[in-house]
Amino acid sequence: MTTATRPATRAAGRTAPQRSELPALARRALAQRSDAPAGDACWTALASAARELLAERWAATQRADTRRGRTRRVHYLSMEFLMGRALGNALQALDLQDAAQAALPEGAPPLGEVLEHEPDAALGNGGLGRLAACFLDSFATLGLPSFGYGLRYRHGMFAQAIQDGRQIERPDTWLEAGSPWELPRPELRYTVGFGGHVRFEGGQHRWEPAETVAAQAIDFIVPGHGTERVSTLRQWQAEAAQPIDLTAFSRGDHAQAGQQRLAAERLNWVLYPDDSTPAGRELRLRQEFLLVSASLQDLLARHLREGGDIHQVGRANVVHLNDTHPALAPLELMRLLLDEHGLDWDAAWQATHQATSYTNHTLMPEALETWPLDLVERLLPRHLAIAYEINHRFLDEVRARFPGDEARVARMSLFDEGQSHHGGERRLRMAALAVVASHKVNGVSALHSQLMVDTLFADYAQLWPERFLNVTNGVTPRRWLVQANPGLAGLLDKHIGAEWRQDLSALGALRAKAGGKRIGAEFLRVKRAAKARLAAHIREELGLVVREDALFDVQVKRIHEYKRQLLNLLQVIARYQAIVADPGADWVPRVVVFAGKAASAYRAAKGVIALIHDVARVVNTDPRVGDRLKLVFLPNYSVSLAELIIPAADLSEQISTAGTEASGTGNMKFALNGALTVGTWDGADIEMAEAMGVDEMFVFGLRADEAARIKALGYDPRLYIEGSRVLQQVIDAIAHGSFAHGDPQRHRELLQPLLQHDPYLLMADFDSYLQAQARVDALWRDPAAWAASALRNIAGMGGFSSDRTIGDYLREVWAPPAR
Template structure:
C-alpha cells in the first residue's frame, strides 16, 4: 500500500468539488441550505421554522468545516507530527455557527444567501443553544485554547465529557437562584459526529490479583463494574479555515442497558438501575459533592473521561508505532487543573500492567508526556480524595499512588531531605481531615515535567504558597503562561461594530495579528474616532438594554455608565463588595441629590454552585438591593441595579461589548488570572480592580492612567490573615461602611425577613476572610474617581481607546505559542 506524504493531495474520493456541498458563493450556499432543509431536516420552505432553518444552515456550514477537518487529519496522520491532547472537565464552547462562519470567512456571504430566502441569519443565531459543557473561566479558557491550537495548526484533540445537562439552567424566582436541567441536546446537536464504533470499557471497583511473570510480580485489576465511554466528535476550525482540530467528548453508556430477566419479572425500574447509574456519569457537570454519593460520582466522572482519553490516544499511537516507548515524543498531554490528574496513574497502569513496561521506564515516559496547569491557590479548590473512596473505586490505582509516593519520598531522603514537615508537604498522601486523602495537585505536579500558572502573579504565588516545598525541590519545573482569549470570538463575533472601526482605522491586518492594535494608541485623542466608538458602544448598550428589559422588566438608560461584574458567584470574587458600595452610593445619592452623580447601571450575572449557600445569598442580596434601588423615585434614574439570570457565553457576547466599567475586584492573591478582564478591556471597558491575577499585567500594558486600582496587595492580604480577621474595628472606623452594614443586617433590604442577612453581616464583622471590609473605603474612593473621569467624556474615551490598543498581547494565540514552545515541543504555523 502506498503511503502519502504530508501535504500530498487527498485521495480522489475526498477531493472537494465546487458543488452544493463545498461551494462558497452566495448561490452555492443558498443551494446547500435548501438541500439540507429538504434532505437532512425533511422540510419544505413554506413549513420551515426558525429551528429548521438553523439546522439546515448549520449542516451546510458543517460540510465546509469537514473539508478542512479531513485535510488536517490526513496531513497530521501521514506526517508523524506530535499531537497535543488537552484534557479538561469543561469546554465552554458556546454557540458554534458564527464561530465557524467567522473563521471560514463566510458570515457575510451566508447572510446574503439566507436573505434571498427571506431568512435572517442573526435571528437564527438566537435559536442555537449554548453547549452546556462548562461553568466559567476554566471552560471558556479551554474553548479559546482549542480554537487557537487550530489557528496555529497545532495538531490537537480536546478531551472531555459530553454532559447531557451541563451545569444547570439558572432561574431567579423571588430573587433566589433555582437550578433546572440545561437540556441543550433536546433538539440534537448539528455540530457533532457520533462515533459509536469508538467505545472503551471503563472499570470501577473490584479487586487486584498478583501473578509472577519471569520472577517479577504482575498485577491484574478485575473491576466489579464496567461502563462504556462512547465518543462524540466536534470539529474546531481555526482562523481562515487553514486547520481543523477535534474536540472528542465521552458519553457514558451501560454495557447492558436493560436487565431483561428483571424486566420480565415485573421489576421495570430495577431492570434499568445499572443503566441509570452508568449514564449518571455524563448527565451533569459538577454534581454536588455535599454527600458521599455526590463525591463518588465526581470521582467516577474524572476517572471515566481520563481513562477513555488515554485508551484512545494509546490506540492511535499503536496504529502507527510498534510500542509505547516513544509515546512522549509523539504525544503531549496537558492537564487543565486537577480534575484529570488521575490520568497520571492511569497511564502508569496502562504502561506497566497492560503493556509490560518496566516501572522506571513507564515513570520516565509518564512525566515526559504530562504537563499540568494550575488554576487556583485556594486550598479547598485543590482536589483531594478520601483514600477509602479511592481504594473502593480504583483499587489498582491506589496501589500505584502509594508506590509512586513511596519511591518519590525515598528518592528525596536519599538526596538528603529529612525535614518531617517538608516531607509531609510534598507527600501525595495527606493526613488531617480525619482520614487519609490523596492530594491530586501534588500527584499532578510530581507526575508532570512542567507545571504552569496562568498569570505572572499567580505563578509567583504558586512558588511561594501551595507548591513552595515542591518548587524548592524541583526549582525548574514551574513556569508561567499568562492566559489569553481568542479575538475571533470576543471581538469580531461579539462586537462587529467595533471590529469594523478597527479595520477602517488600522487595516485588515489587525484581523490576523492583534499586535496591530497597538497602532490605535496614536489615535486615542482623535475626537472623530472617539465619537464613532461612543456611538457604536451606545448601540451595543441599547441592545443589552433590550435584553435586560425582556428578562427582568427593568428599563435602563443607554447613556448611563454600564458597570459590569460578570463572574461565577464566589466570596473571593467579592460581588458582595460591589453590592455594599452600591448601597453606599444609593445612600449618598439620596442624601446629596444636588451633586452631579454619574448615572450608572450596575449589571451582575453569574451562577452560584448549587450547594454554596453564601453565594446564593449574595444573589438574593443583589436582587433585594435592585428591588429597593430601582423602585425608589428619589434616585431619579441615577442608579439602576440588574441581576441577569442564566449567565452563559452567548449572554457574555452581548454584555461585554456594552460594558463601560469592568469590575475585577477579587481579593488580591486569590484570582489565578481571569479572562473576563481581558475580554472587557479589549472591548474598550475600563477596569476597576485589585492587583490580582492578570489585572497586574493589564495595568502594566494599558498604563496607570487608564485603569482604576485599589485595595490591599497580595502581600498585605497575607499579613492581614496572619494578624487576625475580625473587622469590627475596621467597620467602626468607617461611618459609611458602618451605615451600610447596619442597613443590610437590620433588614432594610429584606423587609419581608429582617433577619435574612444578619448572619451574613455578622460573618463579615467577625471573620472577614476575603477582606471585603478592609478594601471597602478604598474601593468607594476608586469608584468616585471613575465618576470624575466619566464626566470628562473626552478623557474617558481616550482611556477606553488605550485599553483596546494595549491588550493585543492577551491573545490566546500568544499563550498557545508559549505552551507549544516551552511545554509541548511542537511547531506552530508561522504568521502570514
C-alpha cells in the same frame, strides 16, 4: 509578551470555502425540517450545511497530522469546555456569512435572528471552560496537532432561574432537539472499569473491574480562522456495557433490569454534581475517571495505529491536565503501560513523566481536589496501588535531597494523613500527584505563578525549580472581538488596518491614535449602539428601563466570595444612600449589571444573589433615585449572554481579594472591547495594567503581600467599619432590614461572617474601592478623555491573545523532550 508565529501547516484539500455549496446544502437540510418552526429550521439547516463543510476539513486535518514529524500531538484534558454557540463562529471561520444569508428562503428571519435560535452548548460553567474553548480555537488557527477531551453533559451544570429573588436550579436542556454539530464516532468505543480487585499472575498485575461502562466518542469540530485546519473536541458519552439485564427483566424486575443503563447515563447528566454527599463525591470521581481512561485509551490506540513505538509514546504525545480534575491521568497511563502494554516500571514512568503537564488554576486549598482513600480503593484499587508506589519512590528522592526533614516529607507526600483537615480522614492529594507526575507545571499569571512556588508548591519548587513556570492566559479575539463586537472590529480595521485579526499585537498601532477627536467620537457611537442592544435585552428580560447614556458598570462571573460581588453591592448601597441624601447633586448615572451562577450547595454565594435582588427592588423603585442608578441581575449567564454584555460595558469590575484570582480572562475580554477596569492588583490585572499603562486602570485595595500581612497580624473587620461612616451606614441598612421588607434576620447568615472575620477583606478594601469609584465618575464626566483611555486599553491588549498563550505552551511546556 511575544506573539505566537502562525505555522504554515495547512490541511490538505481545498484552499478556499466553496460558497456555492452552502445554499444547496442548507436547502437540502431545510427540506428535511419542513415541520419545524422557521427560525429553528433555518438554524439547523445552516448548521448542518456548515458542519458538512467542516467535516471535510476535519478529515484533511487528521490526514495531515499523521505526517506531523517531530511535532507532538497535544491532548488537552478538561472537565469543562464552554463553547457557546457554534454557527456564527463557523460561518465566520468559513467566510460564509453572506452565503448563509443568501441561503435562507424567502420569508425566513434574517441571519442574525436565526443565530439566536442556537442553544449554548452546556459543556462548562465559567472561566476554566471558556479558557479551554479559546485554546481549541487557537489550536486550529495555529495548526497544532491536538485533541480536546471532555464529557458530553446532557444537562450542563444547571440552567439558572430567579424566583422571588432566589436562585433556582433547573436542568439545562440544550440537547433537547439534538445537536447538529456532533459527529458520532461509533468505531471509537472503549471500556472503562470501576471497583473489583487486582490479581498478580506471571509477574503481571491484572485489574478485574466489578463493573464496566462503554465510553462512546462524539466529536465536536472547532474551526480555525484564516486556515483550513480544525480542532476536535472529543466528548465521551457513557453507555451501559449491557443495555438491559434480560434475566431480571424476564422475572419481572424491570427496574433492576435497567440499572446498568441508568448508572451509565448518570455519568453524563450534569457537570460538577453536588459533592456535599457521599453519593455526589462518588459520582464526581467516576466522571473524572471516565474522562481520563477513555481519553488515554484513545491516545494509545491512535499512537499504535500510526505506527508509533509504545516506548516513545511520551515523546510523541502531550497529556495536559487543565486543573486537578483530570489528575488521575498519570495513574491510568501508568496502569495501561504497565498492565496492558507490558512496560517495566521505569519505562512506563519515563513515558508518563514525558507526556504529562499540568496547569494550576487556584491557590485556595478548598478548591484543590483530594479523594478519600477508602473511596479510591473501592472504585480504583489498581490505581491506588500505583499511587502508593509512586509516592514511595518519590519520597525516597525527597529524603535523599533533604535528609532528616520528615516534616517536609509529610508535606510533600501524595497522601494527606489527616494532619491538617478532613477530620483525620486519609486522602489522595490530586495537586501533589499532578506536580510529581508532570515534567512542567504552570500558573496562569505572573503573580499567581510566583505565589504558587512561594506558597502552595514551595517544597516541590525547591526540589525541582526548573519544573515551574508561568504562562499567562489569553482569549481568542475571533470570538471576543470580531464575532461579539463587529462594530468595534470595523472601527479598528478602518483606523489601523486588519492585521490585528491575525496578529493581535498589531493593536499597538492604536495607541498613537487614541487621543484623536474623530476616532474617539466613533468609538463612543459604537459603544452606545452596543449599550442600546443590552438595554433592549434588559427591558425584554426584566421589564426594567435603563438609560443608554448611563455608565454601564458590569461584574459578570461565577458568584463566589473571593470574587467579591458583595463588595460591589456594598458600594451600590453607598451610592444609593448618597443619592437619597442629596438628590439634587450632579450624579453620574449608572447601570450596575451583575450576572453569574452560584454553585447549588454554596449558601453564601446564593445569599449574595438574594441580597442583590432585594437591593434592586428598593433602588429601582425609589422615585428619589429615578434613572440615576439602576441595579440589574441577568439570569442564566452564558457565553452568548456574555457576547451581548461585554461589548456594552463601560466599566469592568475585577475586584477579587489580591492573591486569590489566578488570572481571569473576563478582565481581558472587557478591556479588549473598550471597557475600563476597576480592579485589585491581582491575577492578570497586573500584567494588563503594565501593558496598557497603570494610570489607565482604576487600581485599589491591598496588595497580596499586604493582605497576607494584615491577616497574620490579626485582622478585625469591625475596626474598619467603626472607622468609616459610609461603611457603617451601609452595614446598618442591611442589618436593620432596609432591603428585606423590614426583616433584619433575612440576610443575617450573609452579614455575620462579614462582621466577625471577613476572610476576603471586604471591610479593609471598602474605602479604597469607593475612592476608585469616585475617580471613575470624574473621568466619565469628560467623554473625550474616557474614549481616549478606552482606546489605549484596547491598544495594550495585544499580548493577551490565546494564540500568544498557546505559542508560550508550545515553546515552554509542550516542546519535545531532550533525548
